[in-house]
Amino acid sequence: MMPLLRKYLRFSKRSWVSETRLRVSTLVILIFTYSVTLFLIQSAFNFQGIMNRWGDSTKVTVYLSDGQTPETRDKIEKSILAMQETKKTKFISQDEAVAQFRSKNSLFSKDFLEDLKTQEVFQESFEVTLNGSLKDETYFAKIQETSKKIGEIVGVEEVSYGQGWIERYGAFLRVTNSLVTVIVVLFILASLVIISNLIRVLVYNQKEEIEILELIGETARNIRMPYIVEGLMFSFTAYVVGMFVNVCLFVWISEEFAGNSMLSHLAEIVASPSLVFVAAGLVLSCVVGLISGFITIRSINTGWALSNRTN
């Protein structure tokens, strides 16, 4: 291992001296690519976090038929709570419903709001919170199924869960998930191309050296190794710098949100990349570096450079 490391260090030193401009520019491009990609991915995750927070507050409203007694209300509530999918219920009386309506619609004419006859417009209801969240792809089906079951309880007139909104929300989540996947794939492809091009140029510039090493008996493995390690080091360095830039950026954004009264509730959701995300990205960037280095050098260093050139 030590001789290999020694060889790589010598190789790297020589390459940095002779190819400084190429290496610096490649590293800068790679850092930029990684930074932008990581920012996009983390932004998508944060956006999903915000949406999930909203999704978590989704509630099913169960409107009761007129003329329910406290006993029948209790019975209905128990039936709802007996269902596996329900987490908790909250009874909303007609007066509370009016108060909520008035507070949410304070812009309407005062006279109109005061003239509201609760018995005529609003019904008693239960606000039902379900287990799980909209992050779960089966949640939408779960809401539908539970709402249907609740609707079958005697004394329940109507069940509402903001059907249109939830459908749009589900579609949005699916789109953002797909977007993240596309970004990750593009990130991998872009990194592969950038690193491969660097290795290709390095190999092209050092073609004579590779040929001479082959001729004096260096193994293909030892010739390839420095280039593969080079791909790994470039990808690793670019990722570490890109991640550092992103962590700083998201800490800053979070602090900005915290200082803004309108956005302060989002400050805790706008998070820096998680440890799992950092670790997964690190592994992925190393793999990308290794693969791009390996693929490029393998197609060039066959062990028969002289033969290939003359035949």
Place this chain on the structure above:
Amino acid sequence: MIQFSHVYKTFRGEIHALRDVNFKINKGEFVFLTGHSGAGKTTLFNLLAGFDRPSSGTVMVADYNIHELADSEAPYFRRKVGVVFQDFKLLNNRTVSDNLLLPLEVINASEQMMNEKKLHMLSALGLLEKENCYPDQLSGGEKQRLAIGRALISQPEVIIADEPTGNLDPQLSRDVMKVFEQCNRLGTTVFIATHDQQLVLEQKKRVISLKQGEVNNDAATA
């Protein structure tokens, strides 16, 4: 040690560089390969060094069959053969020392061994003062000596050289030949491709002569 049996080498299916070449060289022999330009010397040299494979026939060198040499075996075979190239094939971004030590670096020799051999070889080649120079800073003769030193430093079983005195004056040529003779006396098989008839006549060794890709003559010089 070296055996060519019915060896043919054809390039691009139409250029016949070697045709039915047959000869045998025993361990410890000193042999010259001569012939005019285009006679097939370099092709034969490349087959001998394991840089290329024959189109047909058998080339045996140090118990390796070059025709059947696997990609993974080729480097290990090449380590047994010290090669001096006509165009030196020195690495211009490495110093004289680094170039000289390449074959030892390849076999992961210890630092101590490398230092000992380096000093010995540099003084034997008269390049001690040029140790930290780059090939671009050397004269043709110095480059030639460095190339020879690199071929000899790992003490290979066979040394093959393509026009090793091509860039040297007569005195330096004789000095270089002395180095090869010393190696030969230690049991190393030496095979030199040259068109320098004077040098061949002076050495009085076995000469294999090529003409249009065929062995024209194989005999010791009188």
